[in-house]
Amino acid sequence: MPEEIERVFLLDRLPDLPPHAAAWRIEQGYLPDPPAGSQPGTYYEGRLRRKVSPEGKEHFIHTIKSGQGLVREENERDIEASEFDCEWAQTLGRRISKTRYKVAEGPVVWEIDAFDEFPIVLAEVELESADQTVEIPAWLAPHVVSELTEDPRYRNYALATVGLPADHPS
Numbered sequence: 001m002p003e004e005i006e007r008v009f010l011l012d013r014l015p016d017l018p019p020h021a022a023a024w025r026i027e028q029g030y031l032p033d034p035p036a037g038s039q040p041g042t043y044y045e046g047r048l049r050r051k052v053s054p055e056g057k058e059h060f061i062h063t064i065k066s067g068q069g070l071v072r073e074e075n076e077r078d079i080e081a082s083e084f085d086c087e088w089a090q091t092l093g094r095r096i097s098k099t100r101y102k103v104a105e106g107p108v109v110w111e112i113d114a115f116d117e118f119p120i121v122l123a124e125v126e127l128e129s130a131d132q133t134v135e136i137p138a139w140l141a142p143h144v145v146s147e148l149t150e151d152p153r154y155r156n157y158a159l160a161t162v163g164l165p166a167d168h169p170s
Contacts, residue, residue, distance in 0.1 A: 004065065004074035005130055008154065011121040011143040014114050017101055018139055021112075024100045025052040029091025030160050047157070048079075048087055060084040065157075069150050071130050096160045105137045112140075118164050122154065145169075 031046035047063040060083070063076045101112040111124045123144070125134055136144060148154040153165040 005127040008148045009123040010145045015143045021101045021103045022054045027097045029095040
């Protein structure tokens with residue numbers, strides 16, 4: 001299964017974004033049951049996502065992720081709107097929506113997520129390898145509160161199914 005290598009950061013607020021930032025609207029919901037035969041205790045998520053580009057074009061994706069931390073397995077496939085609509089009801093009570101701002105900086109793209117349901121802003125950056133170093137851009141660095149890469153409580157799956165951690169600073 002392909003890998004996703006991603007670092008995640010909690011921000012104190014939505015930063016002033018560079019003019020080349022692009023805003024996407026995202027709705028995602030999590031399917032309730034892991035596949036048969038999954039190992040107990042293995043972090044697993046089956047996700048449906050509707051993305052709306054800055055131009056208004058809709059894109060639908062079914063994703064399966066497993067693992068925790070910096071490197072996780074991820075398998076994505078495009079689906080039709082009809083399949084998304086048919087399966088979406090299964091995600092009731094396990095959904096989030098957000099605006100994702102994509103900002104290309106050198107060899108990486110920073111994704112800044114402002115959630116509709118929670119007073120939280122996260123920054124994510126996908127890497128080519130687990131040992132790749134990345135510099136936090138000047139427009140973002142003053143707003144980084146902490147790195148959450150190894151904290152599963154702040155993954156979108158956990159936010160959609162459990163909500164903010166009880167000890168989240170308000």
